Amino acid sequence: MKKYLDARELPCPKPLVLTKKLLQEDDCDGVTVRVDNVAAKENVSRFLTKQGFTDLTVTQEGEEFVISTSDEQLQIQPDEPQNASGNKTLFFTSNLLGSGDQELGALLMKGFIYTLTELEHRPNQLIFMNSAVRLACTGSQVLDDLRQIATSGTQLLVCGTCLDYYQLTEELQVGTISNMYSITEALLEAETMLKIT
């Protein structure tokens, strides 16, 4: 059954979250979502396409958008969702790996990020928050590895609030300064999100 969602006047990323929930209902085989801003339209459309609804109809009515999955097209299962190259996001919240000795934590993080450069299937995104932003700044021992990861197509999002808090905004060497909206969306859109703690 095709379901309807009125996602107007909802803060980001609510429209996306509710669309996701709706699709998870057993009897739902398509959706029509009404939103009132471009960002929500794009997020919801992108999500639906990723879910296999490649034939979307998007109509604009004033400042509102109605996104609708095709009645004829059945949901195409995304290609091998378990594939190692699927949309994986790694969420770093500390410049150290694990809790315990700081020196060991730094060594482990260095080894972990180096190992990412060696992998056949790299994650789509790395997100850095709190003290993890130090990894992407001047003086970090993993800068070369992160640069290599970035040039091979992995997106690096670095929390702007955190850079500002640690007074490191000018020191950022790799990655894109990002905000809570983009980071939350990226985390929710990831097929697999791994928090590196």
Added chain:
Amino acid sequence: MSEPGAKGALRTYRYLITFYSTHYVMAAEGILASNVDPGEFRTVPTPRKISSECGFSIAARVSPERYHLEGVEGIYSIHTTNTKELAYEKIS
């Protein structure tokens, strides 16, 4: 011995030094840091194909022998095989 997964970074180093424990790796990092340019060495997870008691090793461009590093388990030379894989040959 080769490491099929090795993509690049190690190719630019000549030596791989394995240690008996992580503490020795950290001590060696300190000694190298105060003696050679930071770009001359780097700590890496020990490649899978090398059997070592410690999960971390140091790859170096300079010969490590003159720095009297403690706890060294083995020194390997790093080279690239015909099939462009990395290979490690134990030299001491």
